[in-house]
Amino acid sequence: MQEDFYESVSKPLRNKQIFEMAKGYAFDYIDGISNRNVYPKEEDLLKLKNFYEPLPQVGTDEEEILSALHQNGSPNTLAQTGGRYFGFVNGGALPVTLAVKWLTDVWDQNSVLYVASPVAGVIEEVCEKWIVDLFGLPAETAMGLVGGSSDASLCALTVARNTILERNGYNIYENGLMGAPEIRVVLSENAHATIFKALSILGIGSKNIIKAEANPDGTLRLDKLPELDERTILILQAGNVNTGAFDKFDTLCDLANEKNAWVHIDGAFGLWAKTSKEYAYLAKGIEKATSWSVDAHKTLNVPYDCGIVLCKYRDAFCKALQANGEYIIYSGKRDGMLYTTAMSRRARAFELWAAIKYLGKEGIATLVETLCRNAKTFAGRLSQLGFTILNDVVYNQVLIQYVDDEMTKRVLEYVQNDRVCWCGPTQWKGNMAIRLSVCSWATTKEDIELCVDSFKRGIEYTREKNLN
Numbered sequence: 001m002q003e004d005f006y007e008s009v010s011k012p013l014r015n016k017q018i019f020e021m022a023k024g025y026a027f028d029y030i031d032g033i034s035n036r037n038v039y040p041k042e043e044d045l046l047k048l049k050n051f052y053e054p055l056p057q058v059g060t061d062e063e064e065i066l067s068a069l070h071q072n073g074s075p076n077t078l079a080q081t082g083g084r085y086f087g088f089v090n091g092g093a094l095p096v097t098l099a100v101k102w103l104t105d106v107w108d109q110n111s112v113l114y115v116a117s118p119v120a121g122v123i124e125e126v127c128e129k130w131i132v133d134l135f136g137l138p139a140e141t142a143m144g145l146v147g148g149s150s151d152a153s154l155c156a157l158t159v160a161r162n163t164i165l166e167r168n169g170y171n172i173y174e175n176g177l178m179g180a181p182e183i184r185v186v187l188s189e190n191a192h193a194t195i196f197k198a199l200s201i202l203g204i205g206s207k208n209i210i211k212a213e214a215n216p217d218g219t220l221r222l223d224k225l226p227e228l229d230e231r232t233i234l235i236l237q238a239g240n241v242n243t244g245a246f247d248k249f250d251t252l253c254d255l256a257n258e259k260n261a262w263v264h265i266d267g268a269f270g271l272w273a274k275t276s277k278e279y280a281y282l283a284k285g286i287e288k289a290t291s292w293s294v295d296a297h298k299t300l301n302v303p304y305d306c307g308i309v310l311c312k313y314r315d316a317f318c319k320a321l322q323a324n325g326e327y328i329i330y331s332g333k334r335d336g337m338l339y340t341t342a343m344s345r346r347a348r349a350f351e352l353w354a355a356i357k358y359l360g361k362e363g364i365a366t367l368v369e370t371l372c373r374n375a376k377t378f379a380g381r382l383s384q385l386g387f388t389i390l391n392d393v394v395y396n397q398v399l400i401q402y403v404d405d406e407m408t409k410r411v412l413e414y415v416q417n418d419r420v421c422w423c424g425p426t427q428w429k430g431n432m433a434i435r436l437s438v439c440s441w442a443t444t445k446e447d448i449e450l451c452v453d454s455f456k457r458g459i460e461y462t463r464e465k466n467l468n
C-alpha cells in the first residue's frame, strides 16, 4: 500500500508533466499581465464560488487542481506584478527574483539553522553584509528575515523592550513583564498601524505611548518632541504611508542618543532612499538609530514575503529571540532562527540575494529613482487634470483630491470600476483622499498615461453625475 502511495505521488516528479503545466499557466499569466484589467472583473469574481466545496473525501487529479486554480484563481488576482497597480505600498516582483523563487521552492529549504540548510545559512549571512552596506549601517548590525515590516518591528521592539529593562536593572527573562519598570514610547501621531499592534503585543499600552505632535506631512515636530530618557523608545518613520515624508533622523537620533534612548526606524518602503545619491538626503542619519525595519517586498520588488529586521546589538537581538531545546543544534555559523520569532522558516534570503546581485548598488539606486520620478510625473499629470496634490511628492507616494470629499469618492469609484489601474482611498487631515503608491519596477510612461486617461474619464463621469 505504502509503495503504491509513493509510486503515485512521485510519478509527476519523474514525468514532470504537472510542472510543465504550471509553467504554461504561469507564462499565460505573465504574457497577459500588461493588457489585463488590474482588478478582477465581476464575471470573474463569480468564479470564486467554485472554491467553496465540501472537504474532498478522495483525492483530485494534479492536472485538475492546477487547472482549477488557473481558471478560477488567475483572473481573480490583482495584477500587481504589472505596471498599473498603485494600491497600498505593495511593489512588484523583478523577474529574476520570481525565477529564483521557482528554483528554490523546489529545494524547499528550512532556514531555521545552518545544519538544516547550509546554503540558506550562507546566503542569509551574505545578505546581512550586503544590506548593512547598502543602508550604510554600523558594521556590527545584525539582520533577521521575517514575513514583513510588521514582524520586523515586532522583533526589533522586543529587543528594545528587553534591553531597556535590563539596562535599568530589571531582568525580564527571569521576572517577566509583570512588575517591570515602565517603558515610554514616543512616536508621531501618524505612526503606522503595525507599530501600535507590535507595542500592544509587547505589553506596552496606550498610557505608555506618547503621540507627539506632527508636522502637516506627518513627521515628528522637532519643537514638540517630548522628553527622552534611557527608558524611552523613540519610533521614527522613513516614508509616511500617505505623504511619503521622512522624519529628521539626523537631529532626532542625536537628541535620543544624548539621552541613551533607543531609536527604532520603521522604514518599510522608505529606508531604500538611502541607496540613491539623489534621495539619500531623506534618510540622512538613519545609521545613528538602534534598530530598523524594512521590506524587500516593497521598494526592492522582491516577491512577497520578505521583511528585514536590523539591530545594532547582535547579542541582545539573539538573546531576546532565543529558543532552546534538546534537539536545537546551534552551529556558531548562521542560524537564522536566532533573529526572528519564528523557528521553521521559508528561506527568504534567496530572492533577496538575487535582487541585490541582479541590480547591484547602482541598479537599486536607479530603481528607487525611477519609482520617485514616476510618482512626480503622475502627480504632475493629475494636477493638470484639476486634482489637488495634497502632499509634497518627495518620494513615491502621491495623495490627491478632486474638489471635495464627495467628488473624490466618485472619481475613485469610477477609476476602480474602470480597472485600468487600482489605487485606494485614505483619510488625510480629516479629508477623503486617493493614495497612489508608485512601487513597481514595471510601471512605464505609457502605463501612467493610461491611468491618467482613466482619471480623466473619472472626472467627466463625476461632473456629469453632479449635473444630473
Ligand SMILES: Cc1ncc(COP(=O)(O)O)c(C=O)c1O
Residues within 6 Å of the ligand: 088, 089, 147, 148, 149, 150, 151, 192, 194, 237, 239, 240, 241, 266, 267, 268, 269, 295, 307
Ligand atoms: C511605513 C510602514 N510600516 C509598516 C508596514 C507594514 O508592512 P508589512 O505589510 O510588510 O507588514 C507598512 C506597509 O505598507 C508601511 O508602509
